Amino acid sequence: MAFNIYDFTTFTKSIHDGLSSQLSPTAVLAIEWTIVGLAYLLFVALFGLFLVYAERKVCAAFQQRLGPMRVGPWGLLQTIADFIKLLMKELITPKNADKFLYNLAPFIVIIVSFLVISVIPFAPGLVTFDFDIGIFFVTAVSSVGVIGILLAGWSSNNKYSLIGAMRSGAQIVSYELSVGLSLITMIILAGTMQISGIVEGQRDLWFIFKGHVPAVIAFFVFVIAGTAETNRGPFDLAEAESELTAGFHTEYSGIKFAFFFLAEYINLFIVAAMATTVFLGGWMPLHFGDFEGFNQIMDLIPGLFWFFFKVLAVMFLMMWFKWTFPRLRVDQILNLEWKYLLPINLFNILLMAAVVLFGLHF
Amino acid sequence: MDELKEVMITNDEIRTDEYLINMGPQHPSTHGVLRLLVQLEGEIVHNVQPHIGYIHSGIEKMAESLSYPQLGHLTDRMDYLSAIQNTEAVALCVENALQVEVPERVKYIRTIMAELSRLASHQLWWCVMGMDMGALTTFFYGLRDREDILDIFEETCGARLTLNYNIPGGVMFDIHPNFQRDVKAFIQKFKTKLPEYERLLSGNVIFTERTKGVAYLTKEDAIAWGVTGPTARASGFACDLRKHRPYSAYDKVQFKEILSDVGDTYTRYQVRMAEMWESISIIEQLIDNIPEGDHAVKMKGVVKLPEGEFYQRVETARGEFGVFIVSDGKKNPYRVKFRSPGFSNLFAINHIAKGWKIADLVAIMSTFDLVIPDIDR
Numbered sequence: 001m002a003f004n005i006y007d008f009t010t011f012t013k014s015i016h017d018g019l020s021s022q023l024s025p026t027a028v029l030a031i032e033w034t035i036v037g038l039a040y041l042l043f044v045a046l047f048g049l050f051l052v053y054a055e056r057k058v059c060a061a062f063q064q065r066l067g068p069m070r071v072g073p074w075g076l077l078q079t080i081a082d083f084i085k086l087l088m089k090e091l092i093t094p095k096n097a098d099k100f101l102y103n104l105a106p107f108i109v110i111i112v113s114f115l116v117i118s119v120i121p122f123a124p125g126l127v128t129f130d131f132d133i134g135i136f137f138v139t140a141v142s143s144v145g146v147i148g149i150l151l152a153g154w155s156s157n158n159k160y161s162l163i164g165a166m167r168s169g170a171q172i173v174s175y176e177l178s179v180g181l182s183l184i185t186m187i188i189l190a191g192t193m194q195i196s197g198i199v200e201g202q203r204d205l206w207f208i209f210k211g212h213v214p215a216v217i218a219f220f221v222f223v224i225a226g227t228a229e230t231n232r233g234p235f236d237l238a239e240a241e242s243e244l245t246a247g248f249h250t251e252y253s254g255i256k257f258a259f260f261f262l263a264e265y266i267n268l269f270i271v272a273a274m275a276t277t278v279f280l281g282g283w284m285p286l287h288f289g290d291f292e293g294f295n296q297i298m299d300l301i302p303g304l305f306w307f308f309f310k311v312l313a314v315m316f317l318m319m320w321f322k323w324t325f326p327r328l329r330v331d332q333i334l335n336l337e338w339k340y341l342l343p344i345n346l347f348n349i350l351l352m353a354a355v356v357l358f359g360l361h362f
Numbered sequence: 363m364d365e366l367k368e369v370m371i372t373n374d375e376i377r378t379d380e381y382l383i384n385m386g387p388q389h390p391s392t393h394g395v396l397r398l399l400v401q402l403e404g405e406i407v408h409n410v411q412p413h414i415g416y417i418h419s420g421i422e423k424m425a426e427s428l429s430y431p432q433l434g435h436l437t438d439r440m441d442y443l444s445a446i447q448n449t450e451a452v453a454l455c456v457e458n459a460l461q462v463e464v465p466e467r468v469k470y471i472r473t474i475m476a477e478l479s480r481l482a483s484h485q486l487w488w489c490v491m492g493m494d495m496g497a498l499t500t501f502f503y504g505l506r507d508r509e510d511i512l513d514i515f516e517e518t519c520g521a522r523l524t525l526n527y528n529i530p531g532g533v534m535f536d537i538h539p540n541f542q543r544d545v546k547a548f549i550q551k552f553k554t555k556l557p558e559y560e561r562l563l564s565g566n567v568i569f570t571e572r573t574k575g576v577a578y579l580t581k582e583d584a585i586a587w588g589v590t591g592p593t594a595r596a597s598g599f600a601c602d603l604r605k606h607r608p609y610s611a612y613d614k615v616q617f618k619e620i621l622s623d624v625g626d627t628y629t630r631y632q633v634r635m636a637e638m639w640e641s642i643s644i645i646e647q648l649i650d651n652i653p654e655g656d657h658a659v660k661m662k663g664v665v666k667l668p669e670g671e672f673y674q675r676v677e678t679a680r681g682e683f684g685v686f687i688v689s690d691g692k693k694n695p696y697r698v699k700f701r702s703p704g705f706s707n708l709f710a711i712n713h714i715a716k717g718w719k720i721a722d723l724v725a726i727m728s729t730f731d732l733v734i735p736d737i738d739r
Contacts, residue, residue: 059498059499062499063498063499063501063502063503064502064503064506065502159381159383160383163405163720167405233496233498234496234568236496240496240721241390241496242390242391242493242494242495242496242724243391243720243721243724244720245389245390323498323499324497324499324562325496325497325566325568326492326495326496326497326563326566326568326569326572327495327496327497327568327721328568328571328572329572329719329721329722330405330719330721331405331719332568332571332572
């Protein structure tokens with residue numbers, strides 16, 4: 001088994017070949033699916049817990065306090081303890097709730113997050129699906145998540161939940177546009193929708209540098225719209241603690257609440273990962289034109305580390321403005337999208353098209 | 363469900379209905395057990411009906427069976443963020459009734475303590491205001507600096523929140539030897555922290571967008587509803603009792619009454635921010651000039667007020683606080699009535715919140731700086 005941290009292709013191939021020599025193709029497929037599924041579950045659970053811990057530490061740093069410090073060294077086991085607590089909590093269904101939809105909603109939200117994660121390349125050879133319409137798949141699937149939120153709000157038989165869900169619906173449907181359009185801007189530059197192709201195209205220079213002005217604009221629009229899509233502050237209208245107690249998940253308890261909570265953090269990861277993949281070169285190391293020595297040193301750092309380093313950097317940016325900005329009002333949030341981001345985005349697509357057409361990019 | 367279906371079949375036109383939600387008694391934005399019955403159409407507020415009585419403690423009735431020195435301890439528990447000013451009102455009322463002249467030193471100490479308490483109250487208001495608007499970090503900034511004031515209080519009289527410091531005839535204890543040094547150190551520190559507040563919240567574009575031009579309260583309405591304090595001064599109603607009816611040492615200091623004639627949520631915010639600077643200036647003028655002398659005059663063991671009606675008002679962090687005592691010459695009052703600023707301010711909410719959104723209602727409540735035991739006593 002040839003394990004190489006720089007390229008997982010040989011590693012996965014050797015597993016596949018090893019299994020194929022022993023078993024029938026159907027059995028190989030079943031086993032591989034199971035392994036991949038379990039790997040994703042493990043990744044999401046562990047990384048989700050880590051993100052909750054990271055967010056608490058980051059926000060503590062902004063708020064001049066220490067954050068969790070008691071459970072384990074530096075409070076490292078705090079989120080695990082919290083998770084166990086949530087697992088053991090009673091699942092309460094409110095009176096007159098639509099029981100089927102009420103129980104279904106958290107699963108829709110979390111399944112959607114899992115689906116999107118499957119197309120993100122973590123490192124060379126470490127990706128499950130590599131469609132030729134990868135970006136399209138991401139935008140299409142991620143927009144299904146809002147159904148889960150709407151169902152949760154509707155079926156809870158609670159007015160606060162309903163208001164939260166309606167806000168969330170209006171917000172996510174609007175910001176889908178900006179996310180989609182800023183990705184389209186980059187697709188024009190990349191010339192492909194296949195995610196591996198996009199990453200490969202950034203071997204010499206990341207797209208955010210290659211596409212200069214329009215790419216930078218698209219990056220900022222994407223991060224803003226992405227934050228809005230994950231329902232995180234300053235766009236956390238759907239949960240708006242001071243207005244709607246907890247918004248669409250007011251009535252959920254125990255593990256069902258944990259699903260919403262986990263989904264929020266997976267979505268945060270997805271937005272950061274998409275920003276990394278499309279704008280910041282995915283797992284590609286930082287390369288600058290002809291500086292051979294610099295490029296070689298950068299190549300020494302494995303792609304997996306590059307990917308997570310960039311993802312965490314983007315996440316830190318998003319946590320930063322969550323913990324410093326006040327919340328927007330519902331009409332302002334829609335104004336921001338339809339009156340500012342959308343026109344900027346449409347103009348930006350034209351700009352990018354011109355840049356690509358006349359070969360003005362680096 | 364069947365009834366609902368029938369309604370939906372008979373009404374073939376699509377229409378939106380008003381609906382009611384209960385904000386409170388347990389709700390994050392009401393800062394206590396206040397219940398607002400809000401009539402909404404979608405996100406838009408049509409009517410707000412405050413319901414109080416969830417923590418009614420019968421303080422006015424209790425006061426009838428207590429002696430005058432004991433009265434102050436109850437007022438501490440009403441508006442716990444203005445504990446100093448509340449007890450000051452009772453002390454002044456009793457002193458005026460008995461025509462006792464307190465030493466200059468007491469007046470200075472009372473004024474400094476009242477201004478420190480106003481600063482602490484405004485700090486807490488600021489951090490909660492930010493939290494209501496969704497900026498959670500403000501909460502920790504405000505509490506961090508408030509801690510310094512509470513430490514000074516603790517050193518002075520042993521308590522941090524319900525201070526019981528002002529008593530008829532003076533203050534309970536003389537100031538701690540470190541008092542002046544600590545207050546000066548705090549003022550120096552807080553002067554650098556206050557611009558930080560401005561940068562974190564006031565200068566934020568989302569904050570200004572959400573508050574500017576929202577929920578106007580006109581001067582006429584402010585007077586008609588009995589609104590006082592910074593909330594009314596933001597509408598141009600000059601009602602600062604420290605300026606117009608000076609008590610304690612307020613006639614010895616120079617300070618501006620912060621007035622504005624705009625009256626929106628943003629102005630109500632700005633007036634309080636500016637008041638913090640004025641409080642700092644008042645403390646600075648007094649802290650080095652505290653005269654020597656006794657911290658209290660000797661009162662009789664049993665304080666008996668002459669027969670009659672006595673009224674004293676002071677300016678708390680929330681507005682005008684009044685104590686009305688009817689005495690029949692015995693050692694406990696015949697009837698006591700408190701005029702609390704929060705109670706009058708609260709009921710103007712319905713008037714100005716109509717037509718604005720839920721998020722604005724939360725911001726309006728924040729700028730009214732409600733303390734529930736002050737309303738519901």
